[in-house]
Amino acid sequence: MEESDILTLVQQAKTIGVVGMQDETRSDRPAFAIPQQLLRRGYEVFPVNPKIRSSLGRKAYTRVSELPIRVDILDVFRRAEHIPQLTSEVLALDKDKRPRAVWLQSGITPPESEARLSAEGIAVVSDRCLGVYAARVKR
Numbered sequence: 001m002e003e004s005d006i007l008t009l010v011q012q013a014k015t016i017g018v019v020g021m022q023d024e025t026r027s028d029r030p031a032f033a034i035p036q037q038l039l040r041r042g043y044e045v046f047p048v049n050p051k052i053r054s055s056l057g058r059k060a061y062t063r064v065s066e067l068p069i070r071v072d073i074l075d076v077f078r079r080a081e082h083i084p085q086l087t088s089e090v091l092a093l094d095k096d097k098r099p100r101a102v103w104l105q106s107g108i109t110p111p112e113s114e115a116r117l118s119a120e121g122i123a124v125v126s127d128r129c130l131g132v133y134a135a136r137v138k139r
Contacts, residue, residue, distance in 0.1 A: 041135075
């Protein structure tokens with residue numbers, strides 16, 4: 001994606017599902033701090049992590065398929081080896097439940113998963129921090 005397209009995506013997004021989000025017991029981790037920042041900036045954040053019950057006062061969902069709405073961005077805090085399985089989970093969703101974009105954090109660039117998601121019309125942003133981009137746009 002072009003830089004201007006990424007900024008537009010972040011500007012227009014309202015809802016963000018966060019796969020691998022941490023809770024307050026791990027507040028020093030980016031998987032907590034960045035969603036906290038997004039929440040403060042006015043985004044609606046949906047935690048997805050089977051190991052926690054809630055985070056930032058919100059119920060945590062076990063799987064992406066449990067999210068109650070279609071999110072604009074699915075922000076992923078998982079290691080690269082977990083991305084193919086997550087890609088399969090996203091593509092198994094009904095088309096009207098799939099996220100508009102999948103955001104893979106810094107250091108994560110799985111070309112096969114990117115190609116699979118893109119082929120299905122899902123925008124992919126890889127190897128970038130959503131928190132950095134959210135700080136650059138006005139809401």
